[in-house]
Amino acid sequence: MSAASPTPQEYKRLTQHDVDVICAKHDRLWSARLGGARAVFAFCDISGLSMTGRNLCDADFTGAVLVGCDLRKTRLDNANFYGADMQGADLSDASLRRADLRGASLRGANLTGADMFEADLREGTIAAADRKEGYRVIELTQREAYASGANLSGANLERSRLSGIVATKADFSDAILKDAKLVRANLKQANFNGANLAGADLSGANLAGADLRNTVLVGAKTMSWNINDTNLEGALTDKPAGTDVSDMPYEQMIADHARWIETGGVEGKPSVFDKADLRNLRSIRGFNLTALSAKSAVFYGLDMEGVQMQGAQLEGADLRACNLRRADLRGARLKGAKLTGSDLRDVQLGPLLIAADRVLPADLTGAILANADFARADLRQARLTGADASRANFTGANLRDIDLTGAIRLGARGLDDII
Template sequence: MTAPVATGHEYRRLTQYDVDVICAKHDRLWAARLGGARAVFAFCDLSGLSVTGRNLCDADFTGALLVGCDLRKAKLDNANLYGADLQGADLSDASMRRADLRGSSLRGANLTGADLFEADLREGAIAAADRKEGYKILEQTHREAYATGAILAGANLERSRLSGIVANKADFSDAILKDAKLVRANLKQANFNGANLAGADLSGANLSGADLRNSVLVGAKTQAWNVSDTNMDGALTDKPSGTSISDLPYEQMIADHARWCETGGSEGKPSAFDKADLRNLKTIRGFNLTALSAKGAVFYGLDMEGVQLQGAQLEGADLRACNLRHADLRGARLRGAKLSGSDLRDAQLGPLLIGPDRLLPSDLTGSLLTNADLARADLRQACFSGADLSRANFTNANLKDVDLTGALRAGSRGLNGVL
């Protein structure tokens, strides 16, 4: 499909007042009130203007000039941004689910924390109406979507289509790119540190000089990709990390440890899982694994709902994308652990009573909790010193006496008023 273009590429310059009026009519349309009209900014110049927090779902920005535009927290779901120029625009925390961004330019744009679920950022061609040919291609070659130098840190790009995109030196750190299409994408020197690329299609992609440290590449398609001079330290792939489940009877060991906990030591036996790869267990839901030692172990993606890990030693463990809802982690040692994208709703991370007057707080010093959900979790006295809490959700969590010294809190929710 190609997008129609105005004759001679003429742009209509809008004032902030013009934009506000159009947005107000769009709001009335969505509220089913009289006087409503869809926002159409096709081939308009909005450079430097602001639509911060506006609802512009389904709006038409075809070929628009949005250079340096302030679109923070704007709602642009299903919007048509085909061929739009968004260079240097601020789209941080914007919602752009299923937006059409084919052939657009995001060079130097800030999309930190933006939601681009199923967005289309593939190449596109510009066309104009023609009496004989219907649509006549104005450009002989397809235009790639440009995102060179763009900041997409922590952005949600799950199932998005980025095949052929040019994103040299772009920042995708901690971004969610699960099942994204990045076929033949030009990603030279891009930063994917901590990004989740599980199931992504990177066939033919150019990642030379890129930073893929601590990224998740489980199930990713990597045929003919270029990773020359690419830093992949700590990247999680389909290959076992540490000691594989096939090398040791982990299922029996887990069952033995649980039995030992449940019977007070009369049956079963304690087991150690330091640096073990436990991904193939799939689930340990509800298991009693009190005092478990699993330093540096890989739990990625496991169903651990309701698991009892009081006093567990989980320093440096990989618990990304795990289901830890209602888990009991009181007094757990999680220094340097990776918990990005994990579900910790209603989890217990308060202090563990280990004596008449002795409490053992949970220790999450230096842990990674980007995009983690800790809604309603009990975090009393927990130590998050130096932790990365960017875009984490702490809504209605118990934060009494919590230690957030030096923690990164950009984009986090529910921490207002907590020192």
């Protein structure tokens, strides 16, 4: 006799009331109240229903159908979505830290700003419990994780596992993919504009026709990757971008600059680092670099905490992933600068007094500030005209007389009261 062929899985259709009851019991379990029970939606059809804002950490969605579900801002850390159908679901700003998404379909899903730290999106095989055989395979072939056309713009996918995923034409713009595993992933025509892929493993990945403009590829593994017709304009790699700092008399220039400041310009001279690659410095923490000229220079990843750069010329500079906490950038010119993912908590970006009756506002016109943290920063009179402040944090910042004309504020926090 031949082995019995797999039978189609039957799905239990739930109503919104059913879902609300299950979620309420799960919440009771998490708050250690009586009547609590873990949320189990395994092989249930909950298409089109809403669980927005719920706490469903550790919930079981194995093989479930969540087509078009509303999961905005839902807490789904460590949840099991093994083989789930999540096509067209709205998971914007949801937390999916360490979630199991192996074999799941995210085709056309909205994951804008989602936190998917260490999430697992590798291929998987769908199985179901069987009394005699334990687990039996429902689908005989390995099922790839599908995220074709998904919107993962600004999502945190650091250290996530996406090897073998099919994410053609997906939007990963400004996403954090540091140390992510993307081995043999199908990423044809995907948008990675501005994404941070530092340390990511892209071995054997298919990126034909993809947009990799302005990406960070520092330390990335790219063996046997396919980049036919791929746009790599402005991508930051391990190769020096511009003049390497090792080719410049750095220590002497810093000493000359400090002497120029201390003597009011009588001795020394101002340093000029225009178009220089300063990454090898690793730290300029607390340095006095007032009026420094570093137009289009690369500072990526530097420790710049407490640095004094009042009135600095930083137009077009790459300051992504920098530590700029408590830095003094009053009156600095940051027009078109990249500050994606930088720590700017408690930074001074207010006006610089240059005469008794004249002040110089900080200029961030057209700057890219996506995912930057400006908590408690002083941004009085700062010009952010046309800046991209998507998902940036301005909580507790001083925003008096700030100019946000034409700025992109999608998902930004702390700007609700600014017209």
